[in-house]
Amino acid sequence: MGKRNQGQGEDGAVTDTTIAPWYRRVVRWGQTNLTELDPIRYDDQWWRQHWRRTRIQGVIVNAGGIVAYYPSAHPLHHRAEFLGDRDLYGDIVAAAREEGLAVLARMDSNRAHERFFIEHPDWFARDMTGTPYREGDLYVSCVNSPYYDDYLPGILREIIERSHPEGVTDNSWSGLDRNHICYCANCRRRFQAATGTHLPTTKDWENTAYRQWIVWNYARRIEIWDINNRTTKQAGGPDCLWLGMNSGDIAAQCVRFRDYKAICERADIVMLDSQARSTTRGFQSNGEMGKLIHGLLGWEKLVPESMAMYGAGQPTFRVGSKPEPEARMWALEGFAGGIQPWWHHIGAYHEDRRQYRTAEPLFSWHEANEQFLFNRTPVATVGLVWSQPNTDFYGRDAAEERVSLPERGVAQALLRARIPYLPIHADHIDRDSGDLALLILPNLGSMSDEQCAAVRRFVERGGGLLATGESSLYNEWGDVRSDFALADLFSVSASGTYHGSSNAAAASWETWGKHTYLRISPELRAGVYGPQTGAEPEVTTDRHAVLVGFGETDILPFAGRLEVVRVTGAAEVPLTYVPPFPIYPPETAWMRYPTSDVPALVLNEQRSGRVAYLAADIDRCFGRDNLPDHADLLANLVRWAAHGRIPLRVEGPGLIDCHLYHQQGRLILHIVNLTSAGTWRAPIHELIPVGPLTVRLQFSDGKEGVTARSLVSSSNVDVRMEAGWAVVTVPSVMDHEVIVVS
Ligand SMILES: [Zn+2]
Numbered sequence: 001m002g003k004r005n006q007g008q009g010e011d012g013a014v015t016d017t018t019i020a021p022w023y024r025r026v027v028r029w030g031q032t033n034l035t036e037l038d039p040i041r042y043d044d045q046w047w048r049q050h051w052r053r054t055r056i057q058g059v060i061v062n063a064g065g066i067v068a069y070y071p072s073a074h075p076l077h078h079r080a081e082f083l084g085d086r087d088l089y090g091d092i093v094a095a096a097r098e099e100g101l102a103v104l105a106r107m108d109s110n111r112a113h114e115r116f117f118i119e120h121p122d123w124f125a126r127d128m129t130g131t132p133y134r135e136g137d138l139y140v141s142c143v144n145s146p147y148y149d150d151y152l153p154g155i156l157r158e159i160i161e162r163s164h165p166e167g168v169t170d171n172s173w174s175g176l177d178r179n180h181i182c183y184c185a186n187c188r189r190r191f192q193a194a195t196g197t198h199l200p201t202t203k204d205w206e207n208t209a210y211r212q213w214i215v216w217n218y219a220r221r222i223e224i225w226d227i228n229n230r231t232t233k234q235a236g237g238p239d240c241l242w243l244g245m246n247s248g249d250i251a252a253q254c255v256r257f258r259d260y261k262a263i264c265e266r267a268d269i270v271m272l273d274s275q276a277r278s279t280t281r282g283f284q285s286n287g288e289m290g291k292l293i294h295g296l297l298g299w300e301k302l303v304p305e306s307m308a309m310y311g312a313g314q315p316t317f318r319v320g321s322k323p324e325p326e327a328r329m330w331a332l333e334g335f336a337g338g339i340q341p342w343w344h345h346i347g348a349y350h351e352d353r354r355q356y357r358t359a360e361p362l363f364s365w366h367e368a369n370e371q372f373l374f375n376r377t378p379v380a381t382v383g384l385v386w387s388q389p390n391t392d393f394y395g396r397d398a399a400e401e402r403v404s405l406p407e408r409g410v411a412q413a414l415l416r417a418r419i420p421y422l423p424i425h426a427d428h429i430d431r432d433s434g435d436l437a438l439l440i441l442p443n444l445g446s447m448s449d450e451q452c453a454a455v456r457r458f459v460e461r462g463g464g465l466l467a468t469g470e471s472s473l474y475n476e477w478g479d480v481r482s483d484f485a486l487a488d489l490f491s492v493s494a495s496g497t498y499h500g501s502s503n504a505a506a507a508s509w510e511t512w513g514k515h516t517y518l519r520i521s522p523e524l525r526a527g528v529y530g531p532q533t534g535a536e537p538e539v540t541t542d543r544h545a546v547l548v549g550f551g552e553t554d555i556l557p558f559a560g561r562l563e564v565v566r567v568t569g570a571a572e573v574p575l576t577y578v579p580p581f582p583i584y585p586p587e588t589a590w591m592r593y594p595t596s597d598v599p600a601l602v603l604n605e606q607r608s609g610r611v612a613y614l615a616a617d618i619d620r621c622f623g624r625d626n627l628p629d630h631a632d633l634l635a636n637l638v639r640w641a642a643h644g645r646i647p648l649r650v651e652g653p654g655l656i657d658c659h660l661y662h663q664q665g666r667l668i669l670h671i672v673n674l675t676s677a678g679t680w681r682a683p684i685h686e687l688i689p690v691g692p693l694t695v696r697l698q699f700s701d702g703k704e705g706v707t708a709r710s711l712v713s714s715s716n717v718d719v720r721m722e723a724g725w726a727v728v729t730v731p732s733v734m735d736h737e738v739i740v741v742s
Contacts, residue, residue: 021239022058022102022166023269027370028363029304029342031060031106034069036080038348039088044095047348051099054343054359055367058102060169061092063159065108066138072158074151076116093163104243104271105159108171109152111138123147125175125182128201133180143175143220144186153231156242160235168232169271173244174221178255181213191216205396211477214392217257225263241268245306248274248289249281251399254391261388261425264296275308275344276322276330279682281408283333283674284415284657290337291378291659292386292423295432299377304340307331309355313682318346321355325735326683329672331362332736335373336659336670341366369711372740376663381437381645382638383424384410385444387451390426393478394446394470401502401620406443406468409623410634415674417635418650420660429454436463437645438638441486442619443469448476452485459489459609464641466634468614469563490613491569491604499577499598502561502620514559515589517578518600518616520547544574546603546612546636556629558600560621565613567599575601575616603640610641626680647698654690655679656733665701666742667726673733691732697741699726711738 019025030051034042051059062069068077069089080088089105096103116139117124117132123145125133133140141147156168176182183199191199191213200210228242246263247253253260264270270293277283286305293303307330311317331341343359350356366373386407395403414421424432424439426447433439439458441447444467447455452472459465472485473494480496487493500516520543539551550556555578562577577598582588600616614637622630639646648660654675661668671693678684699706699721708719708728712735719728719741726741 021268023239023241023302024300026058026102027302027304027340027374028054028056028366029058029060029340030054030056030359031306031342031344032348033106033344033346034062034080034088035347036067037082039069039080039083039086042088042092042348044091048095048099050356051096051101054363056101056343056363058104058166059092059096060104060106060342061089061096061165063089063105063107063163063165063168064155065106065170066111066113067108070159070162072155074155074158076112076119077155078113078116090163093165103163103165104167104169105163105165106169106171107155107173109141109148110172110175111135111140112147113138120147122185123151124184125180125187126184127180128183130183133176133182140176142182142184142186143224144182144190145184148175148224149227153227156228156231157235160232160240164236166239167236167241167243168228169243169245170228171245171273173224174256174258178214178217178257203397205393205478211393214257218259218262221257222259222262222266225266229266243267243269243271245271245273248272248286248305250292250386250388250391251395251404254388254395254399259388260293261296261427264293267297269301270297270303272303272305272339275306276312277326277682278313279680282412282679283329283672284411286330286333286339287337287657287659287670287672288411288423290334290339294338294378295423295428296425299338300375302340302374303338304342305334306342306344307334309343309345309358319350319352321352322358323683323685324354324358325678325685325687327358328362328735329674329684333657333672335366336657336672336736338373338378365712369738372663372668372711372738376661376668378420378422379647379660379662379667380420380422381435381642381647382414382419382421383429383433383436383439384414384421385424385426385429385439385441385455387426387444387446389476390444390446393476394444394474396478402443402445405623406617406619407623409619409621409630410440410442413619413622413631413634414638415657416631416655417638418648418656418658419635419638419646420648420658426451426454429458433458433463438464438466438642440638441465441467441471443471443617445470445472446474446476446478447472447485449485455486456489459607459611462608464609464643465489465611466614466637466641467612468619469561469617487568489607489611490565490602491567491571491606491611492565492599492602492613492615493568495564495566497564498561499564499579500558500561502617512580512583515580515583516558516560517555518558518575519578519595520550520554520556521574521576544572544603545640546574546601546633548636549632550629556633557627558616558621559625560617562598562600562617563615565599565602565615567602569604569606571602571604571606573599573602575599577616610643612637612641649696650693652691652693654693654733656690656693660697666740667697667699669695669697669739669741671695671730671733671737671739673735687735689732689734691730693730693733695728695730695739696722697726697728698724699741700724706741708739708741711740712736
């Protein structure tokens with residue numbers, strides 16, 4: 001994005017109109033999230049130096065909401081305890097202008113102090129008994145009250161008129177979450193007017209009023225998004241955007257009624273508030289989330305992400321430093337997924353000064369290589385289908401088990417196999433599947449008829465399909481259908497029953513309910529169970545392609561839930577179910593029913609595309625249990641159903657996450673090294689190099705004279721063309737590497 005001619009207008013704002021608007025050009029942000037003590041200790045000169053050191057182009061400055069950092073004319077707008085008559089917000093904005101930085105005014109609008117509640121008791125959320133909802137000593141404002149319709153727009157106008165920020169971003173903008181129903185007079189009246197019925201009295205997903213309440217809540221948040229944007233644009237001009245911050249986790253967005261698809265349809269930029277990894281989701285969730293959001297928003301737009309320099313996570317240390325490798329790997333996964341860095345400190349003064357060292361090398365590398373990090377499109381042939389309504393209406397109160405674990409299991413298996421993939425929204429299958437060889441439905445239970453029709457069209461066009469578990473068995477409200485809507489594609493019909501359990505807690509030595517296996521079907525295996533008689537273990541080599549690598553076993557561990565289905569068309573059943581048998585005492589651990597006719601995997605090629613249906617929830621099992629057999633089986637199924645159409649092959653040791661892009665006649669490959677004892681237990685302590693890696697990239701633009709360079713080790717690397725593939729040797733990868741082949 002390079003250097004630009006930035007001038008300053010009379011109000012001090014950056015006003016050069018020949019360049020792209022701020023939301024298309026500011027790619028590095030910083031945020032010193034002020035505490036109420038900071039008005040008396042904020043060191044302007046020190047922070048200016050830090051802005052310069054870290055090469056940021058924009059700052060996010062606390063303005064108002066719960067706490068005001070300027071002398072607001074609104075008497076109920078609570079001033080920071082140590083603010084006095086100072087305008088700390090205005091002072092920081094002025095400094096930012098002198099440094100040529102863009103400014104986003106930060107708000108936090110979801111709660112207020114007791115004095116506010118006493119003066120406007122009808123603006124606050126209440127439970128069924130009329131008791132106000134409180135968080136600590138603050139009161140939760142109701143999204144359906146004049147607090148959101150009148151008061152907040154007034155605050156936005158005041159901030160914009162005082163300081164002319166580029167825009168406003170709000171930390172916690174969407175009010176009370178799904179776990180609390182507000183029964184205030186405003187909510188009662190508005191819900192009745194919108195739906196003709198009373199507010200639900202309990203959480204009940206089968207209840208029509210409860211479902212209407214969910215939909216009504218989502219709609220109100222989008223309405224607030226639009227009201228706030230009208231306000232900021234009216235006060236500050238067409239580029240003065242209002243941006244609620246959003247989460248890096250779909251289930252969390254559901255709980256807060258934030259419809260990612262609807263938000264991205266109206267947003268010019270997404271301010272992503274996803275500050276740290278969780279041990280269960282891994283660093284890779286950041287790269288995946290970048291791709292998911294860009295899939296909704298468009299790849300030409302930006303997704304800056306608040307990255308905690310402090311000890312965010314479990315436990316949290318607001319004024320302690322996050323271990324540097326932990327912060328670094330989160331940021332690098334973000335870069336790989338098209339996310340822009342935004343450092344975030346809590347408070348303006350720190351005794352643990354190590355956190356000030358974290359951003360500089362990351363942000364400097366980002367600046368030096370930004371020509372390769374934007375204006376590019378992802379290259380992948382595998383689409384992982386998702387939708388937020390599925391998380392709501394199929395996932396309900398068990399979204400982790402029903403939705404997140406299967407999806408994570410597939411994603412992790414793809415990562416492990418170095419197979420590039422993209423999250424594809426179920427409403428965008430027709431639009432986004434043009435370059436895809438395969439769609440995956442990871443237990444995507446809730447699907448509309450139209451979404452199912454799009455999947456069918458994809459397969460009719462020759463696309464492959466891998467579906468698992470209850471995919472398409474429920475409609476968009478989460479009501480069960482009499483059969484899979486995609487039963488014809490799967491070549492099975494549902495029985496309405498299942499074996500085993502999706503719940504990890506069901507495992508126990510005494511109950512042995514999860515001591516189950518999958519049997520490689522007798523006609524597809526060489527021998528029967530029993531002792532090997534030869535000196536060497538028997539290896540079967542003539543099995544189906546989806547069983548590659550399993551030549552020395554006739555069974556696979558399972559321990560999951562299996563949908564009982566009937567095969568209805570011409571199909572192969574390479575795996576069947578072995579029912580549970582005792583674990584303990586060991587004398588009893590022998591198979592009572594070594595074989596069964598219960599299908600675990602059904603393959604068919606009746607249509608143009610290959611279809612694999614996994615009745616066994618191998619995706620959820622891998623997400624939960626991390627068994628290599630499950631990941632290998634998933635990768636085999638992907639390669640088979642995609643007819644081998646995978647544009648990347650990487651050989652070499654280690655757990656590495658590969659993100660591939662195309663940009664103006666060149667390919668850009670991010671390799672993120674997740675090989676560490678700390679990968680599945682935050683925080684990571686040290687980085688462990690892997691290599692050499694042999695990378696093969698399908699490169700239709702490739703010709704003799706192809707060159708490759710590495711953007712991290714900063715050297716040219718060996719590359720040669722082999723029948724349409726560029727073959728690159730990467731000697732070693734410490735934290736990450738980016739290879740550019742042109
Ligand atoms: Zn209310």
